[in-house]
Structure formats: C-alpha cells, structure tokens
Amino acid sequence: MINCRHFSGYKPCSKNSVCDDSCAQKDVPTCSLLIVHLGALGAVVRSTSLLKAIKRKYPGSMITWVTDAPAHHLLKNHPAIDRVLTTSEADLLQLATLEFEVGFVIDKSLKACGVVKRTQVDQIYGFTVQSSNGAIVPATEAAQELWELGLDNHKKFFVNQKPETQLMIEALELGEYQRDDYWLPLTESEDREARRRKEAWLAENNKSLVIGLNTGCSPVIPYKKLSVDYHRLLIERIQAKFPYAEIVLLGGPEDTIRNGLIQQGYSVISSETESGLRDGLISVAACDVVVTGDSLGMHMAISQKKQVVAWFGPTCAHEIDIYDRGFKLLTKSPCSPCWKRTCEKAIMCYDQVSLEEVIDALESCCANRLSGRSTALNPAP
Known part of the structure; x- marks a missing residue:
C-alpha cells in the first residue's frame, strides 16, 4: 500500500484506518x-x-x-x-x-x-x-x-x-483544445457560507439579485481598475436601473480604504476585504453578476460561473475567455492595449470606458441570471 497516493508513511491514512490491499480507497498513481x-x-x-x-x-x-x-x-x-x-x-x-x-x-x-x-x-x-x-x-x-x-x-x-x-x-502539448472551463471549486463548507452570505445580503434590503463590483486590481498594472468617482456614478446608475439588485463591493486588503470612499453616502454593502483569498472567493461566489477589470476578481468570477461584465484597457481582451457568460468591454482609448505599468496621459483608459455599455451589458447579464435562477450557486465543473 505504500504506493497509494493517500499513503504518507508518517501518520494514519485519512481514508481508511486499515491500510491493506482490501481498501476501497486504494489509488496507485500511474x-x-x-x-x-x-x-x-x-x-x-x-x-x-x-x-x-x-x-x-x-x-x-x-x-x-x-x-x-x-x-x-x-x-x-x-x-x-x-x-x-x-x-x-x-x-x-x-x-x-x-x-x-x-x-x-x-x-x-x-x-x-x-x-x-x-x-x-x-x-x-x-x-x-x-x-x-x-x-x-x-x-x-x-x-x-x-x-x-x-x-x-x-x-x-x-x-x-x-x-x-x-x-x-x-x-504544453495537452491534446486538442476543448475549451475547458476554469476549475476552482469551493469546499462544502465554503459553498454553504456563500449561500448564507448571499441570503443575508439579499435580505438586508429585500432584493432579488446581487451585483458585485470588483473595485481593485494588482498594483503591478494599477490602471486596470476604475476610479472612485466612476464607481460612485456606476452605483447611482445601477440603483436607478436595477432597483431589485443589491450592490456589493468586492476587493482585497489594498481596497479597504478605497471601498469606504466608494461606499460613502450610498446604500451598498462592502464585503470583507481582510479575511484572505478563500474568503474573497466565497464573496464572489455569493454574487450573481460581477463587474470588474482584468484582475484576480475577474478570474474568480469566471471560475465561479458568474455572469461577468469585464472591461479592458491596458491588457488584451482576446486573451480572456469568459465562456459565453457575460461581456467584454473595451476602452475607447486609442493606445489600448499597451501593457504599460506606468502612464502619464491626461485622460486615462479607465476614464474612457462607456458607462452606457456597462449598463447595457448588466441588463443582459441580470436577465440571464434571473432566467436561470434554478442554476446552482457553485455548479460542478
């Protein structure tokens, strides 16, 4: 049994208390x-x-x-x-x-x-x-x-x-391309927490759908996030257009202060940003639709089979597959894409993302999500 993938050699096996050839969990790697x-x-x-x-x-x-x-x-x-x-x-x-x-x-x-x-x-x-x-x-x-x-x-x-x-x-010579989706499942306990979190968010103001705004991005290319003012304007438009939707701000530790500025004066929920990557993944899983730049939050949303409205400025939209669950929107900036880590232009690419296109894309995504309400929150890959 020492060749079994579950055998460690220093502690009892978690699969079976008796380690012998009769074990139903025996699995010898090829x-x-x-x-x-x-x-x-x-x-x-x-x-x-x-x-x-x-x-x-x-x-x-x-x-x-x-x-x-x-x-x-x-x-x-x-x-x-x-x-x-x-x-x-x-x-x-x-x-x-x-x-x-x-x-x-x-x-x-x-x-x-x-x-x-x-x-x-x-x-x-x-x-x-x-x-x-x-x-x-x-x-x-x-x-x-x-x-x-x-x-x-x-x-x-x-x-x-x-x-x-x-x-x-x-x-990597892995055979014919079959457009396999991301594969990042939640654990059973995480899935339960995502469902509980979503129910709590919806119950807070008696809403029927959660729109997550992923507000941040990696500091490597800081221009992959919308400005504070743009997010505030977006919140106003969402609340006017989609009164049935609860808005949740998503992000990591670097976004805590910024999310506070975005949230100020609005009835929106700011998710926990200081509890680690897996907790952030749970918050993304609790959303129905996610609006995001090309960032970790976007990839998390894709992995959790969310409807995604993703905008692209410095990076290449064609490199990202959202698997027909949403829309990819391009900045109107003529110098996009550039992949530059620094930029001194007076009008940035994130200022040239059409708000009307975001709202139109959200309308379609919300309709798709509401029509598929029976779809599992975290469907199996």
Whole structure:
C-alpha cells in the first residue's frame, strides 16, 4: 500500500484506518506530474483550466503544483491536486525529495526554471532556461507560439486571437483544445457560507439579485481598475436601473480604504476585504453578476460561473475567455492595449470606458441570471 497516493508513511491514512490491499480507497498513481506556475494570482486561477486536459492525457496521475504564496491558498483542497507547495525554502526542501516523469513550466521566468532545478523531471513542457546566458526559451517546439507572443507586441496585441487558455494547452502539448472551463471549486463548507452570505445580503434590503463590483486590481498594472468617482456614478446608475439588485463591493486588503470612499453616502454593502483569498472567493461566489477589470476578481468570477461584465484597457481582451457568460468591454482609448505599468496621459483608459455599455451589458447579464435562477450557486465543473 505504500504506493497509494493517500499513503504518507508518517501518520494514519485519512481514508481508511486499515491500510491493506482490501481498501476501497486504494489509488496507485500511474505517473507523477509537476506544475510550476508562480505568476500573478489571477493567472494561477486561470491555469486551473489545464487540469481537465492534464487528467485526460495522464489519467491516474499524481499532481504536485508549486506556486508563490499566497496563491497556494487558492489551490488547497483541490480535488485534482495532490500536493501544493510554495517557493519557501522549507517547501523546496520537500520538492527536492521528489521525482517526476513530466513537468509543466508555465511561467517564463528564471525563478520558475530554478524551481525545476531543485528536483528531478524527466520531460519538461512549456519553458526552460538557456543556462549559458539565462534566456528563457521554449522547452519544446509546441511552446514556440506562446513564447513569441511575449517578444512581439504587434503579434500579441493585434494578430493573435487565441485566448491564453488555448495557448497554454497547445504549448504544453495537452491534446486538442476543448475549451475547458476554469476549475476552482469551493469546499462544502465554503459553498454553504456563500449561500448564507448571499441570503443575508439579499435580505438586508429585500432584493432579488446581487451585483458585485470588483473595485481593485494588482498594483503591478494599477490602471486596470476604475476610479472612485466612476464607481460612485456606476452605483447611482445601477440603483436607478436595477432597483431589485443589491450592490456589493468586492476587493482585497489594498481596497479597504478605497471601498469606504466608494461606499460613502450610498446604500451598498462592502464585503470583507481582510479575511484572505478563500474568503474573497466565497464573496464572489455569493454574487450573481460581477463587474470588474482584468484582475484576480475577474478570474474568480469566471471560475465561479458568474455572469461577468469585464472591461479592458491596458491588457488584451482576446486573451480572456469568459465562456459565453457575460461581456467584454473595451476602452475607447486609442493606445489600448499597451501593457504599460506606468502612464502619464491626461485622460486615462479607465476614464474612457462607456458607462452606457456597462449598463447595457448588466441588463443582459441580470436577465440571464434571473432566467436561470434554478442554476446552482457553485455548479460542478
């Protein structure tokens, strides 16, 4: 039984008190796989879309995923991931004891390639490093297209029309692209809390639908969020147009003060922003529709099968698949997309998002959600 995926060798098995060949939970992996994706939190959520394809190509595989903290909180308790490690030295020591038949390196970074150096991997897909000069290069020919898009802005911005989910499937040689959805399920207790939270929000003002406004974004590209004034104007329009909807402000610790400014004087709910990533995911799951920029909140909303109204300024809308659940709106700024981390323009791209387009998209999303009221809050992937 020592080859069973549930056997640790240092404590009783959680599946069965008797560890022998008669155990109905016995599960011997067919191969050991490593996923290295350290990148942005939203990108890690998006990469859960790979798991179904991985399991199709490697049925029975045992998966170890290495990521940067705090992204490991998003991946914990995932039914398809056997072990989640971070890049802490303690976790890398654990990694050094393991060997893998296959490794998927999704990040184009020296750090990700360095993680692989801490273990033994027979076959690498995605990206690797040219040790002579430290350049990141495709690990196999299949990753050439995704690699080249990172080197050519014209191709990335205007030629490519594939979503990142498809590009990753092709780069990692995971078979025919089947448009697999994100796979980030809540636990049973989290699902219960999402339902309780939604009921409480609706009961507060006797509403019938929850619209979440994801107000923030990563500081890496700070222009992926709407201004405080824009959010306040949006709240006014939503309350006038959709009197049956409760508005909930979503965000993380960096958005706490900002959400207070947005909320001031309005009858809206500000969700908890200081309780961690999983709690934020629960709040997103408790919404019916989410209005957001291209950010972690958007990827969370996609993962929870929400109706999504996502606007794009500095980044590429065609790289995001919202799986026919909502709308992608483009800024009117002529210099979009740019992927710039700093900008000094007098009129920013987030100021050039049409409020009328947001309201029209919301109208369709709310109608879709109300007509599908029997749909599970957190449907199975």
